[in-house]
Amino acid sequence: MGTKIQIENLVKTFGSGKSATNAVDNLSLTIEPGDLFFLLGPSGCGKTTLLRMIAGFIDPTAGSIAFDDKVVTHDPPNKRNTGMVFQSYALWPHMTVAQNVAFGLNVRKITGKEQHDRVMEALEAVQMAEYADRKPTQLSGGQQQRVALARAIVIKPSVLLLDEPLSNLDAKLRNDLRLQIRNICKDSGITTVYVTHDQKEALSMADKVALLKKGKVIQLGTPVELYRKPKSKFVAEFLGETNLIHAQASGSASNTTLQIEAGAFSANLDNDHAGDTLVSIRPEAITLEKPGTPNTLPGRVLHSTYLGETAQHIVELKGAPNIKVAQMNPFAPTTIAPNPGDEVALHLSPTDIVPIDHD
Numbered sequence: 001m002g003t004k005i006q007i008e009n010l011v012k013t014f015g016s017g018k019s020a021t022n023a024v025d026n027l028s029l030t031i032e033p034g035d036l037f038f039l040l041g042p043s044g045c046g047k048t049t050l051l052r053m054i055a056g057f058i059d060p061t062a063g064s065i066a067f068d069d070k071v072v073t074h075d076p077p078n079k080r081n082t083g084m085v086f087q088s089y090a091l092w093p094h095m096t097v098a099q100n101v102a103f104g105l106n107v108r109k110i111t112g113k114e115q116h117d118r119v120m121e122a123l124e125a126v127q128m129a130e131y132a133d134r135k136p137t138q139l140s141g142g143q144q145q146r147v148a149l150a151r152a153i154v155i156k157p158s159v160l161l162l163d164e165p166l167s168n169l170d171a172k173l174r175n176d177l178r179l180q181i182r183n184i185c186k187d188s189g190i191t192t193v194y195v196t197h198d199q200k201e202a203l204s205m206a207d208k209v210a211l212l213k214k215g216k217v218i219q220l221g222t223p224v225e226l227y228r229k230p231k232s233k234f235v236a237e238f239l240g241e242t243n244l245i246h247a248q249a250s251g252s253a254s255n256t257t258l259q260i261e262a263g264a265f266s267a268n269l270d271n272d273h274a275g276d277t278l279v280s281i282r283p284e285a286i287t288l289e290k291p292g293t294p295n296t297l298p299g300r301v302l303h304s305t306y307l308g309e310t311a312q313h314i315v316e317l318k319g320a321p322n323i324k325v326a327q328m329n330p331f332a333p334t335t336i337a338p339n340p341g342d343e344v345a346l347h348l349s350p351t352d353i354v355p356i357d358h359d
């Protein structure tokens with residue numbers, strides 16, 4: 001059902017001469033039909049510019065965009081059948097909820113019973129049917145954003161585009177709406193492109209994520225691939241906390257030995273590595289053991305923070321930056337609960353050690 005989006009060598013240059021910048025810089029991407037696809041990256045990396053080129057609001061400087069096999073690169077927005085949701089809800093204050101949602105249907109000359117049925121269907125999808133006759137000013141932010149979503153999907157768009165739609169909402173509402181938006185996209189089968197700078201939003205909702213930096217795709221994959229197999233320091237650090245360790249590698253991919261001053265540890269890597277190697281290890285891939293446990297590195301606890309269901313420890317390790325360790329169940333009977341200054345042993349999960357590029 002959904003539409004396939006193919007973006008090839010897309011460029012958008014703002015300004016000219018010395019002040020020219022490529023907000024989107026020779027970017028290529030394929031978005032599969034029905035995918036909930038995330039454009040993730042820091043502020044200013046070109047997410048909105050790319051989304052607005054997909055919508056047709058910004059004319060690309062070079063490159064092409066195709067929906068299925070139809071090139072739409074320079075088509076105006078109304079020729080593309082996209083639905084868009086912005087950070088600001090942009091509802092018309094003088095219209096009721098139902099009238100706001102009906103707007104795109106009026107433009108398409110869909111009236112009468114069909115209009116009414118489709119408006120109610122869209123409002124039901126976002127759980128707002130009972131508010132049909134209210135004005136936007138009588139709704140909370142989360143409710144207004146759900147109306148904006150209903151207004152975008154009521155036209156049955158080929159592509160749904162969302163630009164930081166949850167940024168203005170508080171944390172609890174954001175969580176509820178994440179799930180609702182995902183369900184709507186998956187139930188309808190509409191190809192959805194979702195822009196955010198919030199890595200938690202991307203990891204928890206996406207089928208696929210493209211991580212952007214300075215107008216380029218740095219890495220593309222499923223949330224699990226990006227989180228567990230970051231290719232660069234930028235990806236590893238953008239998607240959460242990590243430990244970066246310089247080690248000397250020897251052996252073969254499936255049984256690599258990594259040596260630092262504190263000792264040696266083994267890793268299961270995808271490729272052979274020899275000599276100077278930078279590896280990333282997430283805090284939750286490290287466990288605290290009693291000193292002297294086999295296959296561990298000796299360290300000393302500097303600081304512990306208990307957060308209820310998790311604990312975070314900072315551990316000094318010879319030959320490496322201070323190591324962050326996350327314990328998932330810090331009060332379980334078998335878990336080591338150290339005090340600052342305690343000697344401990346670190347076990348590094350061999351399959352969670354990932355070699356990365358230095359940039």
Ligand code: ADP
Binds near residue numbers: 023042043046048050
């Ligand atoms: P993001 O949505 O990832 O925060 P944007 O796509 O809004 O990033 O912006 C990418 C870059 O392009 C930024 O450096 C921004 O300043 C620049 N930019 C965006 N829109 C314009 C514009 N209309 N004129 C000039 N520069 C722009």
Ligand code: MG
Binds near residue numbers: 047048049
């Ligand atoms: Mg933006």
